[in-house]
Amino acid sequence: MGSNRTVSIAIVILLHVILGYALVSGLAYNVVKKTVEDLKTFDVEDEPPPPPEEPPPPPENIPDVPPPVVAPPPIVRTNVAPPPVVATPVAPPPVVTPTAPVAPPAPPAPPPPRIEPARAKANLASYISNDDYPSRAIRNEEQGTTRFRLTVGANGRVSKCEIVGSSGSSTLDQTTCSIMERRARFTPATDSTGKQVTDTVTSSIRWVLPDR
Numbered sequence: 001m002g003s004n005r006t007v008s009i010a011i012v013i014l015l016h017v018i019l020g021y022a023l024v025s026g027l028a029y030n031v032v033k034k035t036v037e038d039l040k041t042f043d044v045e046d047e048p049p050p051p052p053e054e055p056p057p058p059p060e061n062i063p064d065v066p067p068p069v070v071a072p073p074p075i076v077r078t079n080v081a082p083p084p085v086v087a088t089p090v091a092p093p094p095v096v097t098p099t100a101p102v103a104p105p106a107p108p109a110p111p112p113p114r115i116e117p118a119r120a121k122a123n124l125a126s127y128i129s130n131d132d133y134p135s136r137a138i139r140n141e142e143q144g145t146t147r148f149r150l151t152v153g154a155n156g157r158v159s160k161c162e163i164v165g166s167s168g169s170s171t172l173d174q175t176t177c178s179i180m181e182r183r184a185r186f187t188p189a190t191d192s193t194g195k196q197v198t199d200t201v202t203s204s205i206r207w208v209l210p211d212r
Contacts, residue, residue, distance in 0.1 A: 111191065118152040118189040118199035127183040130210040134171045138209060142169035146176040147204040154196040156188045164202065172207045 137143070144167030151160035161177035189199035 111197075113192050115192055116190045118156070118186045118201055120201065121156075121185045121187060124180065124184060124203050125205060128176075128179055128205060132175065132179060133207065133210055134175050137169055137171045137175075137207070140169075140171075141209060142167075142172060143207045143209050144168045144172060145204050145206045146173050147202070148176055148180065149200055149202045150180055150184065152186045152188060152199050152201055154188050154198055156186045158184050158186075159198075165204070167207060169207075176205050176207075 145165070146163065146167040147165030149162045149164050150158045153159045158181045161180050163173045163177065166173050167176075186199075186201065188196040191197050
């Protein structure tokens with residue numbers, strides 16, 4: 001009984017193997033067949049190569065001109081000077097030198113007192129006559145009193161004449177000074193030492209139109 005059972009089992013296994021092989025083989029065949037049917041074969045023809053391009057015409061005779069020589073830009077080296085050092089001088093402290101007080105200048109010595117003033121040697125009016133009356137003043141009927149101051153030098157002569165009160169006529173005033181400077185004579189003034197000195201004399205002349 002044991003042998004028969006073993007043989008039966010082996011037969012069953014063998015049948016399973018055969019059926020499995022047949023099944024697998026049939027399926028594989030169908031798959032291969034289906035795949036071959038789906039494939040469509042065709043011939044791929046190679047395209048003919050393109051015709052060769054014509055070579056370009058030879059260039060014309062162009063002289064070979066070398067490229068211009070361009071000098072490289074000069075390298076400028078700028079030496080940057082350091083900023084100057086400015087030294088600020090420090091002024092020394094002022095030196096105060098004591099100075100002695102300056103004495104004020106001595107006042108000028110007063111002149112010696114005048115003892116004798118200058119005196120005219122004649123009446124000053126006597127030095128002028130009607131002939132001295134300016135014709136211009138006569139035509140304009142000008143008259144009046146001219147006051148003047150004379151500077152008498154140590155020689156007794158008039159060195160300067162100043163009008164201190166006008167007669168109202170410049171012609172009469174100028175004529176008065178001109179006559180006094182030319183004609184008047186004085187005894188010069190003297191100081192306490194007897195020395196002849198300069199003096200001033202003030203007087204006046206009344207101009208009256210002469211009778212016609």
